[in-house]
Amino acid sequence: MTEYNQTIRYIPQQTFSYAAQNPAPTQYSQSIPIEQLSPYNLNQQNSYKNPKQNVPQDTNVNKAQINNLNSQTKRSQICSKQCVVICLICIGILLLIAAAFTVPLVVILTLPTDSNGSLSLYGVQLNLNPSSLPNSWSQCYTATYAANMGTANLNTILSACNKNMLLLGCRQSGHTIMDAAAMGYRADVLYNCATTSNCRNVANGVGWYYSDVYSWGFANGTDSVTRSSCDTSSTNPGYRLCWYTQNNAGYRCGSAIISNTNYEKVIYHSN
Known part of the structure; x- marks a missing residue:
């Protein structure tokens, strides 16, 4: 071997x-x-294949496929722009519809109503027909200007007119239309000014004053009063009403000064 x-x-x-x-x-x-x-084989070299040799050096890309992809991309962009334009048009139409219904809705919501105990009239009213009042209103007192409205009578009157809202008015005897009238909440209408000459409580566009030993009445909300004991001011006289409450009869219905039976005092009330 x-x-x-x-x-x-x-x-x-x-x-x-x-x-x-x-x-x-x-x-x-x-x-x-x-x-x-x-x-x-001591001199043998490891055979090694370069992995890069398995990758083809030239890649043939189908140009038709590229063109197809580009076309699809362009169509997508065009569709996106069209969708944005359509959405903006729809929003504009909805805004126009909303605006068309907003004005009537605001008017309806701001109209005074009486069903929930709110006041249906603002400020002093001239030539008011009581039939135009909501159904909840009813007359609780009437008497001529010759009738005395002292403290005892006032207690009886206010017991009969006991609801949350009051309307004071005056008219010629035998007539329905009130020459001057105004409504307000009970606390405002009965605001106690005692004997203060220029005292008034402005509420609902009306200047109210009351005293069971002086006078009771109203004036336009922007006007001053001069109580002595009833209001004698001459500014906007048609918008004024005053009744004596110190065991005297009469005094004014608008610009008319009365102490007889030619005019009537009227009170309505409502909840």
């Missing part, structure tokens, strides 16, 4: 510090059969 002799030598490394202290290892040789070496 042919043998291949290979000698492996172990040579002490003198560069290390411990080499001088330890004896050098024994040299020996070992014979390895050449048959055991023949299968091995």
Whole structure:
């Protein structure tokens, strides 16, 4: 059997510090059969395939597909713009419809109503027909200007006219239309001014004053009063009403000064 002799030598490394202290290892040789070496190619290089070689250097792209994609993209952009325009048009139409219904709705909502206890008239009314009042209103007192309205009579009157809203008015005897009238909440209509000459409580566009020992009445909300004891002011006289409450009869219905039976005092009330 042919043998291949290979000698492996172990040579002490003198560069290390411990080499001088330890004896050098024994040299020996070992014979390895050449048959055991023949299968091995010591000079064989590993075969390696570059993975990049598997990637084709030239990629053929279908130009028709690219053109198709570009066309689809353009169509999508056009559709998006059209959708935006259509949405804006729809919003504009909805705004116009809303505006068309808003004005009548606001008018309806701002109209005074009486069903929930609110006042249906604002300010002093001239030539008021009581039939135009809501159904909740009813007459609770009437008497001529010759009737006395002292403290005792006032207690009786206010017991009969006991609801939350009051309307004071005056008219010629035998007539339905009131020359001057105004409505307000009970607390405003009965605002106690005692004997203060220029006292008035402005509410619902009306200047109210009351005293069971002086006078009771109203004037236009922007006008002053001069109570002595009834109001004698001449500014906008048609918008004024005053009744004596100190055991005297009469005094004014608009610009008319009365102490007889030619005119009537009228009170309505409502909740």
